[in-house]
Amino acid sequence: MHLLLAPVRWLMHLIGVPLGWVQRTFGMGGMAAVFLAPNLLVFSVFIVFPIGVNVWYSFTGGAALFPAGRVFVGTEQYDLLLACDSYLDPFSCRQDRFWKGVHNTAFFVVAQVAAMVAAALITALVLNREIRGRGFWRAVFFFPVLLSPVVVGLMWKWILLRDGALNALLVSLGYQRIEFLTDPQWAMFWVIFVSVWAHLGFYALILLAGLQAIPHDVYEAAKMDGTPAMRVFWRITLPLLWPTMLVVLVLASIRAVQVFDDAYVLTGGGPGTATFFIVQYIYETGFAGAARNLGLAAAASMLMALVLVVLTLAQLGITAWRDRQEGKR
Amino acid sequence: MSDLVLSSIRKSFGTVDVIHGVDLTVTDGEFVVFVGPSGCGKSTLLRIIAGLEACTSGDILLDGRRVNDVAAADRGLAMVFQSYALYPHMSVRQNLSFGLENARMSKAEITQRVGEAARMLRIEELLERKPRQLSGGQRQRVAIGRAIVRRPGIFLLDEPLSNLDAELRVAMRGELASLHKRLAATMIYVTHDQVEAMTMADRIVVLRGGRVEQIGPPLELYNRPANRFVAGFLGAPRMNFLAARPAGRDLILADGTRVPVAVDLAPVAGQDVTLGIRPQHLRPADGGGIPATATLVEQLGSETVVHARSDALGALIVAVPGQVRLADGETVHLAFDPADAHVFGPDDRALPHVETAGA
Numbered sequence: 001m002h003l004l005l006a007p008v009r010w011l012m013h014l015i016g017v018p019l020g021w022v023q024r025t026f027g028m029g030g031m032a033a034v035f036l037a038p039n040l041l042v043f044s045v046f047i048v049f050p051i052g053v054n055v056w057y058s059f060t061g062g063a064a065l066f067p068a069g070r071v072f073v074g075t076e077q078y079d080l081l082l083a084c085d086s087y088l089d090p091f092s093c094r095q096d097r098f099w100k101g102v103h104n105t106a107f108f109v110v111a112q113v114a115a116m117v118a119a120a121l122i123t124a125l126v127l128n129r130e131i132r133g134r135g136f137w138r139a140v141f142f143f144p145v146l147l148s149p150v151v152v153g154l155m156w157k158w159i160l161l162r163d164g165a166l167n168a169l170l171v172s173l174g175y176q177r178i179e180f181l182t183d184p185q186w187a188m189f190w191v192i193f194v195s196v197w198a199h200l201g202f203y204a205l206i207l208l209a210g211l212q213a214i215p216h217d218v219y220e221a222a223k224m225d226g227t228p229a230m231r232v233f234w235r236i237t238l239p240l241l242w243p244t245m246l247v248v249l250v251l252a253s254i255r256a257v258q259v260f261d262d263a264y265v266l267t268g269g270g271p272g273t274a275t276f277f278i279v280q281y282i283y284e285t286g287f288a289g290a291a292r293n294l295g296l297a298a299a300a301s302m303l304m305a306l307v308l309v310v311l312t313l314a315q316l317g318i319t320a321w322r323d324r325q326e327g328k329r
Numbered sequence: 330m331s332d333l334v335l336s337s338i339r340k341s342f343g344t345v346d347v348i349h350g351v352d353l354t355v356t357d358g359e360f361v362v363f364v365g366p367s368g369c370g371k372s373t374l375l376r377i378i379a380g381l382e383a384c385t386s387g388d389i390l391l392d393g394r395r396v397n398d399v400a401a402a403d404r405g406l407a408m409v410f411q412s413y414a415l416y417p418h419m420s421v422r423q424n425l426s427f428g429l430e431n432a433r434m435s436k437a438e439i440t441q442r443v444g445e446a447a448r449m450l451r452i453e454e455l456l457e458r459k460p461r462q463l464s465g466g467q468r469q470r471v472a473i474g475r476a477i478v479r480r481p482g483i484f485l486l487d488e489p490l491s492n493l494d495a496e497l498r499v500a501m502r503g504e505l506a507s508l509h510k511r512l513a514a515t516m517i518y519v520t521h522d523q524v525e526a527m528t529m530a531d532r533i534v535v536l537r538g539g540r541v542e543q544i545g546p547p548l549e550l551y552n553r554p555a556n557r558f559v560a561g562f563l564g565a566p567r568m569n570f571l572a573a574r575p576a577g578r579d580l581i582l583a584d585g586t587r588v589p590v591a592v593d594l595a596p597v598a599g600q601d602v603t604l605g606i607r608p609q610h611l612r613p614a615d616g617g618g619i620p621a622t623a624t625l626v627e628q629l630g631s632e633t634v635v636h637a638r639s640d641a642l643g644a645l646i647v648a649v650p651g652q653v654r655l656a657d658g659e660t661v662h663l664a665f666d667p668a669d670a671h672v673f674g675p676d677d678r679a680l681p682h683v684e685t686a687g688a
Contacts, residue, residue, distance in 0.1 A: 217414035220381050221475075225428030226402025235427070239418045 058298035063291060070295070077299035098300060100273045101281040104188075108277065109256040112192045116252045117245065120200055124207035125237075138208070142201035152198045153265025157181070160190055160266075181267055184274035191263045191275045198262060199255065203248045210244030211237070243322035250315040257307055278304055331392050331405065331482030331515055332357045333378065338387035340373055340539075347373050348539045350387070355483070355517060360509050363519045364526040365536035365562070371519045372487055374536070378517065379408050379485050391482065402431070407476035411488040413468045415460040421447075421471050422456040425478050446474040449508070466497045473505075477512070484516040490525065502528060523563050527551070535559050557603060557677040566608045566634060566646045568671070573604040580604055580672070584641030586619050590670040593683050597674045605671035605679075608634070608648040611663045613655075618664035621645050626655050637661060 022034055053067070058077055060070035085092035090099035127138050144152065159165045160180040167177045180186045214237065222232050238245075260279035263269075269276035278300065286297025333355040340348035348370045355361050363371040376382040378389060380401030389396050396404050415424050425443045434442075447453045450470040460468055469489060476484055489505075490498045506529050509516050520526055526533045527547045535542040535550065535558070543555040547563075554560035560568050573580040575594040579587050582604070590604070621637035633653040637645045647663060655661065672680045 215412065215414065217410050217412050218416060221408075221410060221414040221416070222427075223381065223401050224379065224406070224408045225475075225479075226400075226431045227427070228431070231431065236416060 054298045054301055057294050058302050059295075061295045063293075065292070065294070073295065077295045078303075080296065081299055081303065095296075097273065097276065098278070098281050098285075101276050101278040104273070104275065105257060105259065105277045107188075108192065108259055109253055112195055112256045112259070113249065113252045115192060116196050116200065116203060116256075117249055119196055120203035120207050120248065121241075121245070123200060123204040124211055127204065127208055128211045138205075141204055144198045145201040147198065149198065149261035150265050152194060153262040156190070156194045156197075156262075157266050182271045184271055187267050187271060187275050191259075191267060194262060194266060195256075195259060199252070203252060206248055206251075207241065207244060210241050213244075214240045243318070246318045247315065247322065250311055250318060254308060254311045254315065257304065257311070333483060333515070333517075334388075334390040334393075335374075335378070336388045336390070338374070338377060338389070339385045340370070340377060340382070341385045346539060348377070348384070351536075351539075351541055353534060353541070353544065355515060358513050358515055360506075360516045360518065360529060360531045361534060362526040362530035362532075363517065363534050363536055364521065364523060365542075367521055368538075369536040370539040371521075371536050373539075375408075375485050375487055375517060375519045378483075379406055380404050381408075405482040406485055407479045407481035407483075408485040408487065409472045409476050409489045411491055413460075413472040413492075415468060415471055415475075417460050420457050420459055421452060421463070421474075424460070424471055425456075425474050428475065428479050442478045442480075443474075446477040449477065449511075450474050465493050466501065469493060469501060473508070477508075482515065484514055486516060486518045488520055489518075491520070491522070498525075505529065523565070527563065533563075535562060537562075553679070553682070554605075554671065555679055557605065557673040557679075560605050560671055560673070560679070564607055564609075566648060568605045568607050569611070569645050570673075571604045571606070571642050571645075573602050573672075575599070575602060580670075582619065582642060584619070584639055588619070588665075588670070589667045590672055591667040591683050592670060592672040592680045594672065594680065597672075597680065600675050602675065602680075603673040603677070605673060606665050606669065608646040610665045610669035611645070611647040612649060612665065613647070613653070614662045614664035616662055618662040619645075620660060620662050623655055623657055623659050623661055626653075626657060628652060635661065637663070 023031055026034055056067065057070065059072060059074060060067075061073040061076060062069065062071045064070050081095050081098055083094040084099060087093075087099070090096045090103055093099040123141055127134065127141065131137065147155075157164070161167070162177060162179060162182070164180075166180065171177060178186065180190055218236060218240070219232065222236055227235070258279055259277050260283070263275055263277060264280055264283075267275045269280050282297045282300045282304070285293050285300065333353075335351055335353040338348055338351040339346070351370075351374060353361075363374060365371050373382060377384045380396070380399065384397065391404060416427065419427065422443060425446060426439045429439045429442060443456075444453075447456055450473060452467065452470050452474060455463060455467055455471070460471065463471065469492075472489070486505075490501050493501060502525060505516075505518075509529075518525075518529065530547050532545060533547055533550050534544050537558055543550055543559045550559055551563050554563065557570065561570070572583050573588075575581075575598055576587065578594060579589050580594070580602070581587055588604070594602075619639065619642065621639040621642070623635050623637050625636040627634040627636070630652065632651065633649045633655070635647040635649065635653070635655060637647060639645065645663065647661070668682070674680055
């Protein structure tokens with residue numbers, strides 16, 4: 001035992017010497033800052049600094065990559081993005097693709113979040129029951145969350161292509177092929193479906209935790225009160241799960257606004273602009289097009305960030321409210 | 330108001346048997362208390378009666394009707410949970426009316442019943458509050474109110490006072506007892522607290538390890554416990570148990586002291602037995618009796634509790650009424666009335682008392 005501990009002791013001593021020096025130099029209060037410093041540094045370099053750069057670029061124009069070559073143009077990029085006769089009609093806008101992206105994203109957020117919350121709730125309710133192999137099923141539903149979005153996109157693409165697995169199945173059953181990815185309505189449906197499939201487990205897990213936080217004896221009281229199952233759901237489960245539902249709603253919305261990678265791999269934004277979203281607009285404007293319009297892309301990012309900030313504040317507010325609710329219980 | 334018959338109730342969770350065949354009849358209007366140490370199966374038994382748990386075998390009869398397969402809500406019972414189990418998002422009024430709404434009762438009837446229960450429990454001014462805005466005692470009243478409005482045949486109460494502080498518990502004990510009288514309802518009450526059992530029950534059911542140890546009125550169990558477990562469980566401080574050996578009509582204790590007992594010792598002649606004597610029945614005597622050394626003297630004002638020790642007999646507790654001046658380390662001689670002695674045979678069953686003249 002003594003021999004085993006010797007190297008550990010030696011290591012501790014090795015760490016102890018510089019730590020002792022740091023503590024003498026900065027004092028006990030300064031230690032917190034010292035420990036936080038590496039993280040703050042990484043956070044600054046990769047998060048805060050790029051945000052600053054982005055803000056600056058959104059007020060500049062030209063094709064130069066580095067700040068030195070960029071020209072200050074004031075709010076010109078924002079004016080360009082917001083130049084519309086009617087915001088309800090993307091084709092009346094000067095940046096019609098941006099507005100098409102906004103419209104598609106708005107539709108996607110509403111439809112995907114609704115589908116997501118419903119599917120996650122049903123999944124959580126089922127997984128919360130005493131079913132056989134409960135742990136296994138929980139893992140199954142969570143597994144897609146671990147997949148890379150590109151893998152998700154590719155996998156479903158192989159299933160949904162004209163010559164994909166699903167059409168092969170349809171044909172073998174004697175049905176006509178369906179153009180899943182080249183029909184605008186079907187394409188949007190599958191983008192939503194795949195995105196729900198990929199992220200469902202995460203939200204189901206949160207809801208499951210919420211369901212399990214509801215005291216069991218409340219359900220027993222409801223049983224003694226002779227409450228029909230549907231009434232238990234509407235009058236007891238749902239109200240008590242509501243704070244958690246709100247969190248899921250906002251989290252899912254924040255994520256849905258940023259839809260891009262899996263959808264891009266699946267449909268490339270098509271057919272036409274049927275599944276073209278804001279992030280794809282930013283990506284193509286800033287990086288993929290022949291003319292790299294970094295200023296315009298940065299401005300579009302800022303507008304999107306504004307929406308996300310509002311949603312995030314809502315989420316923080318709701319979380320704080322929920323914690324207060326639970327504290328009172 | 331109903332009567333209940335349990336016959337050969339057994340319950341297993343997987344391979345673990347928790348109730349080993351319980352038979353019990355509860356008559357209309359009776360207040361029955363299930364008491365026992367934790368894990369004795371008292372709560373499980375209550376939940377079986379409630380219909381929250383199915384029994385593995387046996388019959389549950391309510392007013393003569395077998396209800397094993399009848400859903401909890403349709404048995405006409407109401408339960409008060411240890412944790413109160415109020416609906417946290419509903420007001421007190423909604424908590425009270427929820428079950429009645431489920432039964433599709435008319436609005437007028439619901440209002441009337443809720444009002445009546447609120448008046449009875451003095452929670453009228455709390456009706457619009459949420460459970461989290463109530464104190465423990467108020468929540469307890471609401472939980473009882475939720476049972477009352479349903480006008481159940483039997484009230485089932487699962488350790489309803491255990492989350493209250495000592496003072497409130499005593500007050501609620503009294504209220505529950507008077508509520509029982511006023512409603513003339515059948516109540517089955519689970520507790521691990523023998524004081525609650527003694528003070529509230531018409532009859533006590535003492536359970537241990539999923540078996541009924543004894544059923545009877547509180548004083549009968551106190552005065553004539555059927556076995557060593559019941560004797561030790563009821564009464565505070567706990568009964569003293571001393572190893573002994575019969576010698577004619579007397580017992581010889583481990584230290585050689587000879588004590589007379591009013592118990593028929595013939596069936597256990599020559600066998601090791603246990604003498605049980607309540608602390609309240611021991612008294613210091615001038616010479617004679619059982620010699621012991623006082624190790625701790627607790628002055629409670631109304632009585633004096635003396636913890637004593639004897640090398641041969643072990644620890645002894647004596648409760649003497651009033652204030653007795655006694656110093657730690659002093660030797661006391663302890664005596665008791667033969668009629669107050671309990672003798673338990675090698676199987677821990679109590680031996681029958683013999684009626685002495687004048688007893």
